Amino acid sequence: MDTGHIDKMGKKMGMWFFLFTEILFFGGMFLLYSIYRFKYSQDFHSGAAEENIILGTINTVILLTSSLTIALSIAAVKKGKNVPSSLLQLATIFMGVAFLVIKYFEWTAKINLGIYPDSPVLLKLAKGEIIFFGLYYVMTGLHGLHVLIGVVVISFMLYFTRRETINRENYARLENTGLYWHFVDIVWIYLYPLFYLIT
Amino acid sequence: MKEKYAENHAVATGTYTAVWLALLLLLAGTIALAKLRLLAQFSVLGSLLIASAKAGLVLAFFMHLKYEGRFLKVMLTVAIAALTVLIGLTFVDVWLR
Numbered sequence: 131m132d133t134g135h136i137d138k139m140g141k142k143m144g145m146w147f148f149l150f151t152e153i154l155f156f157g158g159m160f161l162l163y164s165i166y167r168f169k170y171s172q173d174f175h176s177g178a179a180e181e182n183i184i185l186g187t188i189n190t191v192i193l194l195t196s197s198l199t200i201a202l203s204i205a206a207v208k209k210g211k212n213v214p215s216s217l218l219q220l221a222t223i224f225m226g227v228a229f230l231v232i233k234y235f236e237w238t239a240k241i242n243l244g245i246y247p248d249s250p251v252l253l254k255l256a257k258g259e260i261i262f263f264g265l266y267y268v269m270t271g272l273h274g275l276h277v278l279i280g281v282v283v284i285s286f287m288l289y290f291t292r293r294e295t296i297n298r299e300n301y302a303r304l305e306n307t308g309l310y311w312h313f314v315d316i317v318w319i320y321l322y323p324l325f326y327l328i329t
Numbered sequence: 330m331k332e333k334y335a336e337n338h339a340v341a342t343g344t345y346t347a348v349w350l351a352l353l354l355l356l357a358g359t360i361a362l363a364k365l366r367l368l369a370q371f372s373v374l375g376s377l378l379i380a381s382a383k384a385g386l387v388l389a390f391f392m393h394l395k396y397e398g399r400f401l402k403v404m405l406t407v408a409i410a411a412l413t414v415l416i417g418l419t420f421v422d423v424w425l426r
Contacts (some may be wrong), residue, residue, distance in 0.1 A: 161419055168420070168423065194349065197387060201345050202342060205342060205345070308392075315391075316388070319384050320384070323379070324376075327359060328373055
């Protein structure tokens with residue numbers, strides 16, 4: 131195999147190092163969540179009851195499925211099948227956008243109820259509930275930002291795959307994009323029970 | 330050793346689909362646990378264990394960790410251990426204060 135000069139492991143390792151910083155980035159917020167949950171468990175309980183479990187569950191299914199499609203798109207490129215790979219990436223992008231649209235409706239519904247940071251309604255609630263919704267907006271907001279970035283990056287990968295600069299010999303960019311997308315999925319896997327289920 | 334890292338290990342489509350189905354089953358499990366109030370006292374622990382099982386599946390198969398060399402696995406273990414210590418020690422501090 132004449133791919134000796136492409137340092138696949140090095141490229142992958144670089145991505146993993148970045149993901150380690152992301153683990154600590156989100157980890158800090160999970161730390162805040164766990165401590166305040168411990169201090170105000172009753173308020174977190176009633177806060178979580180306000181969440182829309184159906185929308186949260188649909189979004190979980192969407193993200194899990196999008197992880198499957200991006201993984202399959204990488205497998206397709208490795209076999210030299212660029213067209214199926216492009217379609218799978220397109221599907222992933224659509225699911226990422228669908229996730230954000232659902233998130234938009236969720237946030238809008240909450241904002242219409244007067245629950246948003248510093249709102250008069252929110253400030254009348256118990257202290258723990260104020261913290262719960264604060265964490266909800268910060269954590270799902272930053273997660274949503276990651277989904278948005280992922281959608282943009284996958285769109286670039288789709289372009290490269292169409293132009294065949296991503297191909298069966300050279301697919302590290304797509305593979306690293308996949309790692310990022312799966313990481314974003316894992317963050318949601320933890321956010322989902324913490325905000326929607328634990329009541 | 331270098332060869333082993335550069336290895337282009339292809340995972341079968343069937344494997345990915347099976348992992349996806351397992352993830353959906355675990356999702357159904359975690360909803361059932363929360364809604365049916367099974368093991369109510371342990372619901373937080375139970376949800377987190379199920380979430381970790383899901384994360385483990387994503388890491389092992391989708392993120393290919395199962396097929397990587399030891400180096401990445403050790404690195405990830407260190408990162409997760411660091412986070413666990415961080416959360417654990419802070420938690421103990423708040424708890425015993």
